Amino acid sequence: MFDTNSALGRRVNTMVREFADHMRFTGTPQVSRVFVSPVAPDERQVFRVALGDEVFAMKIDTTSAETGRLQDEFAGLEALSAHFANYDKLGTATPIYLSPGGAFFVMDYLAHQTAGQRLQGREQDQTARQVYRRAGMWLSALHDFKPKKKGQFHGRWMLVEIDERLAAGQMQAPRDLVERYRAQLSQQVETTGNTKDIRAWCHGDFHSENIMMGPGMTYAFDLTETRMKMALYDAVDFLKVDVFRPYGAGDVDPSGLIAAHREMFFKGYKPPVKQHLFEIAMRGRLLIDWVDISRQAYTTKDVDRRRYDRIAPRLEIAFGLSR
Structure with a gap:
């Protein structure tokens, strides 16, 4: 109140x-x-x-x-x-x-459902795919706001964040499994070398609760973090909501996403980001979100327990344990 x-x-x-x-x-x-x-x-x-x-x-x-x-x-x-x-x-x-x-x-005042509400609800698969496409279209338009540049992909920040959680010792995730995933992610980051990709004017907090979808219109808001950065991170921020969608055998690709949903998002999103960099960043984001859930949060908060349980099998696929 x-x-x-x-x-x-x-x-x-x-x-x-x-x-x-x-x-x-x-x-x-x-x-x-x-x-x-x-x-x-x-x-x-x-x-x-x-x-x-x-x-x-x-x-x-x-x-x-x-x-x-x-x-x-x-x-x-x-x-x-x-x-x-x-x-x-x-x-x-x-x-x-x-x-x-x-x-x-x-x-x-925008009084519509957020993309997150729709994707965490019971939307039919075809309707859900359109949510991904519309989000990609909106982000594509935002990234056209200012001239794009090229910048080097730096992925080591993900390893630093994971190491901080490991050092704190509070995570619900099994330490040996996190270390195994972290080692794979480190190898993948190292392979990128000096690879460059698109830098654009980004939202900076493009998660699924900052997008609303009304009849025929897609809106995004909460633009306090807008700045030039690697374009693929806006895509990663939105697409992590995919962990709440149900899937069948073979539906999830090596990024940890349902392949059909990733495809629909990038049908809407036009700038040509390097997909191998996107996959590394997507795996890293899911892993960070997973290790960020503490034992206490898992025990006391339904939302964190649900998120933990949804991310875990996606990571098994993304890091090859289920392939």
């Missing part, structure tokens, strides 16, 4: 009134909280604000006046909104109002 009488609640009420005055709305706004950042829960939140029949999303960051975080995101959203106006059936949230103080901004 959102406590409107707390210090933050009173501050949010002031923000809502500022926006309502800007919109020349004299009634009583209806406010509910729809998102709390797991990284900074006391600073970053999103609210649904209804001014009569009009509904908006208000994003706040209590530190943004000092960091400029929301000001930068709003400016980027304005530019991307104009960019996506050139594409049929693809879009972003429309920026509407930036507070002069920089502590919040308002955009239109």
